[in-house]
Amino acid sequence: MTPEAAFIAALRGLASHPAARGLVDDCAVLEVGGETLILTHDMMVEGVHWLAGQDPADVAWKLLATNLSDLAAKGAEPIGVLLGYSLAEDNTRFAEGLGEALAHFAVPLLGGDTVSNPGAQTLGLTALGRATCRPVPSRSGARPGDSVWITGPVGAAMLGFEALSAGNTSTDTSVYRRPVPRLAEGRALAPLVTAMMDVSDGLLLDASRMAAASGATVSLDPALIPFPAGLPPQRARDAMAWGDDYELLFTLPPDASPPCPAHRIGSVLPAGPAALLLGGAPLSGQLGYEHG
């Protein structure tokens, strides 16, 4: 067991409140005052979650977008955010980018904290939303016979990251730098899906997590998985394992179709020896980006 897995196992023992959903979901789901609140907190660390030297305005955008993507997976409407910020040399660009992102997604900044940090810059953001339908979708509702869908291609963020790392300015890197959470799609899908999550750690890893949480096997058809234009065919597997695309992965009952553009990429089977099949074959090894 990795140190992270052991620590999270210990935390799960502390998270017995039903709102915590056993810490296996993207968000906490809390009943308060006649509303259902959706709460999430994601951190980002310089050199781990973004490239040293990246524009801090893009980092601010991504910090907000990744948290709003968790709300999108619940079909939630954002209410506001709290920022945890460790000071860097250039804080001005961060504030500018945060302002652009908050305005773009029409989300208010409600509070937070600022600290100095002698090491790597470390950021946290808590996003608060309100559920727009109940029950609130989870990862665990996929049932045998359901179809499996994704709202858009996987691999675009990988191509953007690689271009940015290489200093290649002829490629549009905005998908990596300024992802757009699928908030409208999440709200449209929430009343229909049997399970939903955002693809933050790679399609294969996240699909296997949905399968495990649902007590089922997810079978993906590689010929149906959408990729961005320009992805070399030999990079398909890399694209399926790369994260940061923030599309929504969801399952629908057999006779349902999605109310928004989406690609059918597989089906849900009864639980078999493997949680995930790709082209009928079980997958093992490193499926994607294990948070750390």
Add this chain to the structure above:
Amino acid sequence: MTPEAAFIAALRGLASHPAARGLVDDCAVLEVGGETLILTHDMMVEGVHWLAGQDPADVAWKLLATNLSDLAAKGAEPIGVLLGYSLAEDNTRFAEGLGEALAHFAVPLLGGDTVSNPGAQTLGLTALGRATCRPVPSRSGARPGDSVWITGPVGAAMLGFEALSAGNTSTDTSVYRRPVPRLAEGRALAPLVTAMMDVSDGLLLDASRMAAASGATVSLDPALIPFPAGLPPQRARDAMAWGDDYELLFTLPPDASPPCPAHRIGSVLPAGPAALLLGGAPLSGQLGYEHG
């Protein structure tokens, strides 16, 4: 202007939602459904907010306690917390301490995030509470003629910190290591106070902030300020400037008396040239611990 002050000024421009209280209060105060939610997020950094080598169980306790202290200053009842955690060598003791603190304060862990961090360990915690009375107390309501009170002594955390730093095991350092937020006192006081805040950055600095937010001058009588037994008299000024005691500082209308043990330490005057008077003399220079 320090980098932190400039950054916070930029954030204030983004925090126009009334729930943000202009980022000058300890918490955001948000109407949701029929409830008033109180939200706060504080970070802690190894080597900045705790001594390298301290027991991680104590660090976990303090992370929770400092955030709950912000809720206490609003008279709020805690609902739950989200944890932002960067992995360290020993994560087990942290989880144990967090479990003890959550159980002690009867607060559930609702979610969070875990990351790896090549630099100093950086922690964040978001605490969510519900207001028990409205209007929710702020820092800004102190009026000339009000009396100024504090729920307990200042300087005990300083003595604990110094003993811990010196490896002095004969002194009880628990006040520094495991502060106890004044949650019950905050709830009892909230309906009566004109202004309230927790003393996290030192009595002098925090009193001057309350004065500035209220557009008034706070006059403290040094002979009335409570200190812990064993504080050498020549350390009184240090104790007034030291933070981490997490007592509640509050003001009451002239004819009111507090419903819990507290010490009357001064009075509120019309705004004068100085925000803070100590023994009738204006104070300037470093008043306390400027967060950073």
